[in-house]
Amino acid sequence: MEVLLFAVSAALSLAGGVGVVAARQPVHSALSLLLVLGSLAVLYLTLAAEFLAVLQVIVYAGAIVVLFLFVIMLLHARPPESRPSPVGGQWGLAVPLGAALWAGLSYAVLRLPAGGRELPPEFGTTEAVGRELFSRFLLPFEVASLLLLVGIVAAVVLGSSPAPPSVPPRSASGREEA
Amino acid sequence: MVPWIVALPLAGALVNGLVGGRLGRRGTSLVACLAVLGAFLLSVAATQALVASPERPAQVVRLFEWIAVADFRISAAFQWDPLSALLALVVTGVGFLIHVYSVGYMAEDPDYSRYFTYLNLFVASMLVLVLGANLLVLFVGWELVGLCSYLLIGFWFERPTAAAAGRKAFVVNRIGDAAFVVGILSVWGLLGTLEFREIWRLLGEGGGALRGHPGLVAAALLLFAGATGKSAQLPLYVWLPDAMEGPTPVSALIHAATMVTAGVFLVGRLWPLFEAAGPVLAAVVAPVGAATALFAASVAVAQYDLKRVLAYSTISQLGYMFLALGAGAGHAAFFHLTTHAFFKALLFLAAGSVMHAVHGQIDLRHLGGLRRSMPLTFLGFVVGALSLSGIPPLSGFWSKEEILHAARAHAAGIWVVAMATSFVTAYYATRAAVLAFWGEPADPHAHPHDPPPAMAWPMVGLVVLSAFGGFLGAQWAGAPLRAFLQPLFGDHGEASSVAGAEVAVAVAVALAGVVAGWWAHRARQEPDLGPLGRALAAQWGVEAAYHRAVVRPAKALSQLLAERVDAGAVDRAASGLADLVVRAAAAVRTWQTGNVRQYAAGVLAGAVVLFAYWVLR
């Protein structure tokens, strides 16, 4: 059962991954990403991380990808990669580097200590994770709220239309007018 | 008393140098002449004291410790002994006469006080040279007279030739001086002292254990090399003919009577050292002197510039002196030094009078017939020329006789050369006199006349000295000079008897020279000597050879070093490194394409390299 789930989810996630990278349309990439996220949520379940699986679906699939899609709509994104690029597809670099990275990472993860330890019954449940989060990891949790604050500020700074300033707006750098 | 001999002319120079412009010509001349006269009188007084004491010990006056580091300690000190006394008398005596002469000669010159400053400074320097109690003080004087010579040769510095001649004199002298310095170092390295008295003490009696020591030989050779520079001997004589660019009184004082004899003085001063050095005197000093004597005399035959004739003559006569030193006859050399100072100064002053009278004309081809219009000058020149030629009973005869005698006793070859020189000397002296004073005046409209008293009286004085100065060393007068110098040169070397065949031959040769000179030029024509004449006129090609072999290569080498080596290689190496860095900088910048994906690739590549390192480790 677990093997099957793993195999299917792994295959789907890989396919999704390839899709993200290879799709011509951003929308397709976003949908592929959604596929990956979903498959991973399934895998999380097999790994006794039910809380995370739920979170994955809600936050990632439900919020992040939707946000991506919104932006794609907003930018009414056309296939942009039509004009020639100064650096080309960079496949010549990406493939060997990617291969090396993959080889390195694989070799590394294969040499990690094997598991097999018995899991406590409530491992990965919302309660268990929550308890940890609000005890040991309270500090980063609070800091994460700061991060969210930064996100809001960013949206305000970059998203709002400029407040009418007392002096006419000026660009920060001089060469672009030239 | 001795320091004052130096101090007086020095003070004169200082006064004239600092406030000369405000003293007026009369004040300047008074200060300058009185300073030298005072020095002369002091010298006379000091000499009398010396004569009075039979052993004539060297008296040393220490002023202060000059240079002292560890075991090297040198004082500024003066020494008064027969040799310095003799030279001091010559320098101040002849110097005084020439100062007086200069008052007239330079009367019109705008740089009057500068001239006397230099001249006084020269006398002071020369006195430092002759009075120095150790080699280093001597060297101070030695270099300072070179400086004064430089300044006075280039006195009319706006004339490019004068400026160049001054520099040439100084530089050529410097070559000798460099050797001199190393010679001084050798003496110190060998003996641990530079004091003359110490040197004499250590090397007395033929040098003792050090006799013939290679270091001593080297020292003697180096010092002699210094002497050849200052005394214009082969091969460093080339500066002296050019030095005639200076005012004529300067030529008389510095380039005839005093400074150029410094080399002779040096050898005399270090007589024990040269004697102890073994074969140097005989094998080097005498041949060099003889060769120079004949060579310079021969060149003088073909010169038209009256002062150049005299300059070569001076070189030749200095060769005689070295010949004498080489032959071991120190007293003869100094006897000749003294008489030469008289008659050569006289010749120069006469030449100066001529120039003064004919507006600077000095080319023998454009002179002539001055006999009648300038009787005193004519007399002076003839007395000087005959004295130079060694015609008895003039002073030159007596001193030259001593030298010829010593040469004969020393080596036949040297003697033959000396005799030949004697003939040539008489020839060119007569030639010059004939060309200048006989025949018809070159310019019938000019009215040359004898100089004013300030120039005339010194000439009179020198005429007397040239004519009768022989008594100083002549045998018949009891050879007072020889006796005076006896503590230094000792008694060895047989005195000339001035009798017999030897003297007859010498006089005959000299007379033959005079007659030949007269005969050849009686009609104011130049006999055609063919290729020999051209060679003589070109000084046997020495000057050109120097130019080809030394001056031009030196300049080329300097150019090469400056352009090819310094700018081309050494500096290029540094700037090449800089270029390399700059090129690397340009290369590094091209990586910065502005493309995000490339930057990401860079980051990833870095990570991969990191992996690779840990895999391969």
Next chain:
Amino acid sequence: MPSWVLSATVFSPLAGAVLVALLPRRDGLLRTVAILTTLLPLALAGWLFWQAPLGEAGFWLTERGLWVPAVGIGYHLGVDGISLPLVALTAFLFPVALVGTWDAVRTRVKEYLVLLLLLETAVLGTFLALDLLLFYVFWEAVLVPMYFLIGLWGSERRAYAALKFFLFTMAGSVLMLLAIAGLYLATGTLDFLRLLGAELPAQGWLFAAFAVAFAIKVPLFPLHTWLPDAHTEAPTAGSVILAGLLLKMGTYGLVRFCLTLFPEVARAAAPLFMALGVVGILYGAAVAYTQPDVKRLVAYSSVSHLGFVVLGTFVLNPQGLAGALLQMVNHGISTGALFLLVGVLYERAHTRDMDAFGGVARVMPTFAALSLFVVFSSAALPGTNGFVGEFLVLLGAFRKDPRWAALAAGGVILSAVYLLWMVQRVYFGPVRPEVRTFAPLRPHEGAALVALVLAVLWIGLYPRPWLARSEAAVQSLVQRVASVAEAASPGWGGRP
């Protein structure tokens, strides 16, 4: 004698610099204040010179304080027979240079004076520092003011010359910095006096690092090519200081650190340095001869003269070393004066090309007379300071090996060749029309030159006060080198 005198000497120009920086921009006032300021260290140095005990080898006046206690680095100044002449020279040359070039600089006068005063503090500090890091701080602190002096008030190629000067010296000194760090790691101290007694590792490498830094500064052939450019482009006062003092920092460093700290290696390396010294003497003179630019000629003459100093230093006997020390002072005076002369000419002609001159002696007789004094001092005529120094160096070289002395004596000939060539072309000859309009020597120029000429004559005629003050230090240094070398086998040490 209170020890704060040393600090006061070093830092009084700094205080003056601050004062000048704060004063209003009235050029005359600023110049006056600057010159008065430089009289302070001169007075203090004069007092030190006067008070110096004769025959005492060590540092007879030192001043200690904590500086970076955390790493055991101290503030340590001290004066002995080796540094005293250079301190005196520094204190003397700065006022002379300032007076001599009174209004040669007319733009940004305040900055100019501030930099010069900062420079004086740095130079004095270099000569007095007894802690290696402090020494290095002063050593490097010299660079920036000098860089700006050349770069801002120099002539056409000033930017290039300034940077070249900086890069060359810096390249050497960073190696020295590493060596200093190495010394610190090995011994735990940078106090010079403590290092004297310490066992130093890898002496060969340390020596080499120090020596390269100093050799560039000296400059020793073939590391000299920064010098002609820097000297030529610098403003007159800058050239005077550069030639007169900054080069001495290199030779001083060789004596103070290379010889004293690494005597064995110094002995082993002596032939190399003597050879380089002699090559420098001859090469500098030969190259000087055909320079068309008066300042370049003088610059190359420095290469030649400094060769004598290096030669004297490394013959490792009292006469050579004393001569080298005195020659440092002499070169400072003579070459400083030469640059001042060129500056006087440049003020009038605005060119340094020798072809543009001729007959200056007719138009400016007093100037010409003073010039001749200086030229002959540079040519080491007896009676001038140059002779005493060069003769002692030659004497020392002769004791070591007569052949070195003979070769070096060749330099004596060559210096006459190029200097008189310069005199002939600039001062003598027919008066050129441009030269005819030259203004006569101005009082401040004359005063500076007279001061220098008097110094020339003083040291030339009566060098005893100078020699006596360094004699004991020199002798003890020579003994140190000799005795250590006997005790231990010479060699190039181990790897660091």
Next chain:
Amino acid sequence: MSLDLRPLFPELAVVAASLVALVGDVFVRGPRARMAWPVAGVVAVSVAGVLVWRAGDAAFGSLYARDALGNALQAVALAVAAVGLLLARDYLVRTGLDRGEYYALVLLSTVGAMLMVASQDLLFLFVALETLSLPLYVLAGFARDSHRSQEASLKYFLLGSFASALLLYGVALVYGVAGSTALSRLAEADASFPLLVGLGLVVVGLGFKAAVVPFHAWAPDVYEGAPVPAVAFMSVVAKVGAVGALLRILPATVPHLLSAWQPLLAALSAATMLVGNLAALRQTNLKRMLAYSSVAHAGYLLIGVAAGSDAGVWSAVYYLAVYGAMKLGAFGVLTFLERAGVEADEVEDLRGLADRSPAAAAAFAVFMASLTGLPPTAGFVGKFYLFTAALEAGLLWLALVAVATSVVSVAYYLRAAYTAYLGPARAGVRVLRAPWAGVGLGLSAGATLLFGVLPGPLTSWAQRVAALLR
């Protein structure tokens, strides 16, 4: 598990100030009243600084430690923030960017740096790193209407996220080996390939923040495009955080693996010094030149990490403090200049500065001398310590690279300083009145000189870090 919040007071003070700036911005109008934000910011960081100064050692869970190293670097970060705020004010007003968000972002980023240097856990480190970085991405794009600023922001963001991902995988690997992300567990781990790869990826991520070659390429572009005061702040604060974290992770936590990571760090250091200095050599754009200089300085700082010794650590801390002063100052001088209504960022724009503002020109010369490492400035002392540390660690070759590149750097630093003294000023370049920035500049210059002339106190202070590491 109850929490003692007292050790966090400094951070809380800064957060509070940022909130004041954010919230107050909504209500407050009028230029005079808006001075409250920088004032509040400076006061807050000063208070925080005092609190840090007085704080003892205290562990806060297993994630965060208030220890000597953290305190020292927090103090540096706070000082940087204070000066950074001072430098920003006049510029922001002039360019119409004077919004509370700017101050808030600077303060939030500072909090990130403070947490980062004190974090005892890689996961927490990651969160802190993001707290540091995300505000910087926004600050880079703060000049909203400038294409360059936008581009800077985008590049910084994309590459920063990419690097964070790499770092995160490294954290995962370390977690896989040690079973925890706590540094205390990492300290007990044995060398294994996955651990080293994990550490390596962490180094990549931190190296990116510190602009270490080859992870540096963003820096010149971002620095050129971003508004000057933001650049001044970010060029320092990111290094404080990243180098601080590197010091904490490598020499302080895994000294037993020294032989594994030292050669790598040394190589990175050497490459960084070489590339940074070479690339700066021919720059005509001053901001870019200073950016490359900041790359180069990452290399010098890494010497301290690579040395792996006490001396290395405290030297790096010392140099971070010094670097903060001189880099803030160098960029700060640019806030005085304006060309044709926009930022003046060419070296040539400095012309005439000495005539119009002698003090700014003199300060600029001091900063350049210090960046070069010339005495008597603080940069020299710092470099001396670093070189000594390298030698002590047996890294002679690295020290040689460092001195050689220092020599190269002379060329461009001095050229810039020199240009400020040349005249006449370029057409259109104005020197502006900027009293706030003037104070900031004065503080930087004062510190640069003070720590150079009297390095003693700062040295002892930095050394305490090393003493308490063990």
Next chain:
Amino acid sequence: MTVPASAYLLLSAALFTLGTVGVLVRRTALILFMSIELMLNAVNLAFVTLARVHANLDGQLAVFFVLVVAAVEVVVGLSILVHIFRSRDTVDVDEVDLLRG
């Protein structure tokens, strides 16, 4: 646990690599950004797996924080992107190269 942890980890490595390749080869900023999200998810998978392996929750908490960070990153990143698009009408990163050299 029948499927070995290493299988999950290898999958995570593969996804991570795919993400990096995407960053290197794609020009559309959005897709590039999504590739980064892919990388983060790969990391998350590794964390979850390792949490399972070590039987402690640290890994899962890590995922939580990564998630939060990712969310904020998306907010910030998309703000930047939208902003740029509005003023330059492109999201092609290859065209964003005013700054270089």
